[in-house]
Amino acid sequence: MAHVLVFAEVDDGALHDGSLACLGAARALAGEGGQVCALLAGAAVADQAPALFAAGADRVLLCEDAALAAYTAGPFRQALEAAVRAADAGLVLLPASTVGNDLASATAAALGAACVLDADAAAAGEGGPRLSRAGFDRKVLTHFAPAADGPVVATLRDGAFAAPAPDPARTGAPEPLALEPAPAPGSARVLRRDVAKRTVNLKDAKTIVAVGAGVGSAEGLALVRALAEALGAELGATRAVVDAGWLPADHQIGQTGATVRPDLYIACGISGAVQHRVGMMDAGTIVAINTDANAPIFRVAHYKLVGDLRTVVPKLTQLLSA
Amino acid sequence: MAGNVMVVVREVWDTRDLVSSPLDESGALKPGALATRFEPEDLNALEAALRLKDAHGAKVTAVSVGPPRDVDVLREALYRGVDAALRVEADPAALDDAALAALAAGAIRQAGGADLVLTGTAVTDNENALLGAHLAAALGVEGVSWVDAIEEFGDGRAVAKRAVEMGYEFVEVRCPAVLAMGVALLEDDPRTPRSAKAMLKLKMKKAEIPTLTPEAAGAADPAAAVRTRIAGMETIPPRAIASREVDVEDSAALKAMLDAVRKGD
Ligand SMILES: Cc1cc2nc3c(=O)[nH]c(=O)nc-3n(C[C@H](O)[C@H](O)[C@H](O)COP(=O)(O)OP(=O)(O)OC[C@H]3O[C@@H](n4cnc5c(N)ncnc54)[C@H](O)[C@@H]3O)c2cc1C
Numbered sequence: 001m002a003h004v005l006v007f008a009e010v011d012d013g014a015l016h017d018g019s020l021a022c023l024g025a026a027r028a029l030a031g032e033g034g035q036v037c038a039l040l041a042g043a044a045v046a047d048q049a050p051a052l053f054a055a056g057a058d059r060v061l062l063c064e065d066a067a068l069a070a071y072t073a074g075p076f077r078q079a080l081e082a083a084v085r086a087a088d089a090g091l092v093l094l095p096a097s098t099v100g101n102d103l104a105s106a107t108a109a110a111l112g113a114a115c116v117l118d119a120d121a122a123a124a125g126e127g128g129p130r131l132s133r134a135g136f137d138r139k140v141l142t143h144f145a146p147a148a149d150g151p152v153v154a155t156l157r158d159g160a161f162a163a164p165a166p167d168p169a170r171t172g173a174p175e176p177l178a179l180e181p182a183p184a185p186g187s188a189r190v191l192r193r194d195v196a197k198r199t200v201n202l203k204d205a206k207t208i209v210a211v212g213a214g215v216g217s218a219e220g221l222a223l224v225r226a227l228a229e230a231l232g233a234e235l236g237a238t239r240a241v242v243d244a245g246w247l248p249a250d251h252q253i254g255q256t257g258a259t260v261r262p263d264l265y266i267a268c269g270i271s272g273a274v275q276h277r278v279g280m281m282d283a284g285t286i287v288a289i290n291t292d293a294n295a296p297i298f299r300v301a302h303y304k305l306v307g308d309l310r311t312v313v314p315k316l317t318q319l320l321s322a
Numbered sequence: 323m324a325g326n327v328m329v330v331v332r333e334v335w336d337t338r339d340l341v342s343s344p345l346d347e348s349g350a351l352k353p354g355a356l357a358t359r360f361e362p363e364d365l366n367a368l369e370a371a372l373r374l375k376d377a378h379g380a381k382v383t384a385v386s387v388g389p390p391r392d393v394d395v396l397r398e399a400l401y402r403g404v405d406a407a408l409r410v411e412a413d414p415a416a417l418d419d420a421a422l423a424a425l426a427a428g429a430i431r432q433a434g435g436a437d438l439v440l441t442g443t444a445v446t447d448n449e450n451a452l453l454g455a456h457l458a459a460a461l462g463v464e465g466v467s468w469v470d471a472i473e474e475f476g477d478g479r480a481v482a483k484r485a486v487e488m489g490y491e492f493v494e495v496r497c498p499a500v501l502a503m504g505v506a507l508l509e510d511d512p513r514t515p516r517s518a519k520a521m522l523k524l525k526m527k528k529a530e531i532p533t534l535t536p537e538a539a540g541a542a543d544p545a546a547a548v549r550t551r552i553a554g555m556e557t558i559p560p561r562a563i564a565s566r567e568v569d570v571e572d573s574a575a576l577k578a579m580l581d582a583v584r585k586g587d
Pocket residue numbers: 211212213214215237238239240241252253254255256257258268269270271272273274275276279289290291292295307308309310444504505506507508
């Protein structure tokens with residue numbers, strides 16, 4: 001297998017977990033003769049390099065430039081294209097985050113490369129890397145392959161690969177990568193960002209009580225919150241609840257929110273759309289409460305409670321304290 | 323500014339709540355296992371385009387690659403209020419987003435270009451949401467992904483409200499640009515796409531939809547533009563879940579369940 005390049009995404013001064021998982025995948029896919037190279041790009045990101053070496057990178061390309069202070073596709077794409085050449089990469093892996101998916105598709109389009117977003121699996125194959133993704137309501141696994149020679153770009157979904165345990169014995173010196181020519185003043189410019197700070201840690205939660213549009217109103221949330229408190233659980237939500245403004249975005253679970261694997265997941269008034277299920281279906285035990293006996297959430301639930309959450313949830317809370 | 327807006331739309335498999343795999347043993351789609359529908363996010367893009375028409379008098383053209391199968395997405399776009407439609411004659415089944423974008427970009431150029439090109443993000447069947455990025459590259463313009471709404475349009479610029487992990491960012495682009503709409507609309511969302519108008523249905527039922535050959539769209543051999551091919555499809559075995567129903571009226575049963583799940587059973 002050829003060399004593998006990993007894009008190390010840095011958000012708010014911290015490495016994205018997904019980039020570490022990509023390094024794990026890269027190590028597995030590069031095999032004996034292949035090198036794992038990481039691109040570290042930003043305004044001041046050099047302090048992340050040791051973590052990348054420790055997680056399995058053989059080389060770290062460090063591209064520091066004021067134009068990379070905040071993500072916009074133009075300069076980041078330029079940095080990634082330069083890194084693909086410098087690493088002689090046959091495969092480029094990025095986390096399937098907002099930044100990763102945007103950068104992967106823009107870079108692949110610029111390079112004329114094969115690209116697979118949100119891959120659930122990756123393997124080394126005969127004619128190049130084989131990326132696979134669950135589609136058709138997660139009933140079908142589609143395998144993709146490049147149609148021509150050249151690098152393949154892919155983003156890996158959260159959970160597709162485990163992040164390797166850091167090995168502090170692995171060290172190295174990052175190699176500078178210049179952003180040349182200076183990026184053309186792109187026509188795209190972020191005017192302002194309206195993002196919340198994370199207040200819940202859903203990823204590490206052992207128990208999650210999640211709420212969907214079935215809760216009906218912000219007031220209905222109080223019942224669900226009481227159950228979460230009685231269980232010592234974190235509160236999760238569907239996109240419907242977040243879009244309605246009942247809970248902030250950091251509570252969202254699913255394709256565009258967190259992927260969670262708690263021991264216990266209690267879904268209250270959640271229909272179970274595939275974009276939600278993909279983020280929670282690997283929970284140890286799933287309990288679902290829904291008035292609709294045919295709600296798709298029941299297909300992944302171990303315990304099926306058909307009923308109105310406004311009566312069932314308080315009953316559960318009360319049974320817990322009894 | 324009035325402006326020219328092109329919206330690229332497609333017909334896709336309807337994969338909502340499939341009860342079982344649509345594949346046969348050989349990994350091919352079973353004939354008749356799936357119906358098709360208007361790609362839902364393309365419908366959102368169409369609605370966003372029509373709002374630019376309402377607010378700024380933009381001229382909206384819908385572009386699609388391939389003949390209709392069950393749903394004629396171009397005629398549907400006419401029924402909802404686009405000013406013109408343009409079809410590229412090619413079989414989309416064998417093409418990836420790179421090849422579709424090459425054809426659509428050629429058609430957009432043929433039609434005189436656009437200030438904004440809108441498309442959806444998600445594709446419900448295979449979900450490789452790459453059309454926007456390839457369109458931007460093929461047209462040589464900036465692309466913005468995951469756009470929820472177009473906040474401003476005019477004076478050669480647009481401001482897109484873009485969904486990011488913990489909220490939104492507001493991105494200004496110079497026109498022309500490609501905006502891939504990634505909004506997930508809820509049932510009673512105020513941005514819900516308008517439905518077809520009876521009057522337009524009558525008027526547009528027989529309207530001629532101009533078609534371009536792949537040559538005329540600048541890609542005589544669209545298959546040559548394919549970058550990512552499908553190497554195979556297989557059914558994901560259904561997860562065997564021991565599921566039991568608990569009577570919500572039965573407090574003892576509920577209590578037993580709580581005890582079991584807290585022990586991790
Ligand atoms: C590209 C894309 C990305 C997306 N990303 C995500 C994501 O990350 N996370 C996510 O969650 N969604 C996501 N979605 C949205 C997803 O498709 C669904 O729209 C959403 O998950 C629905 O949320 P819900 O179950 O809360 O609401 P609904 O689908 O409206 O379901 C409400 C449920 O509550 C039940 N109910 C009603 N009243 C009661 C009651 N009194 N007691 C009990 N039950 C009741 C109803 O029977 C129904 O099943 C995405 C969509 C798209 C297109």
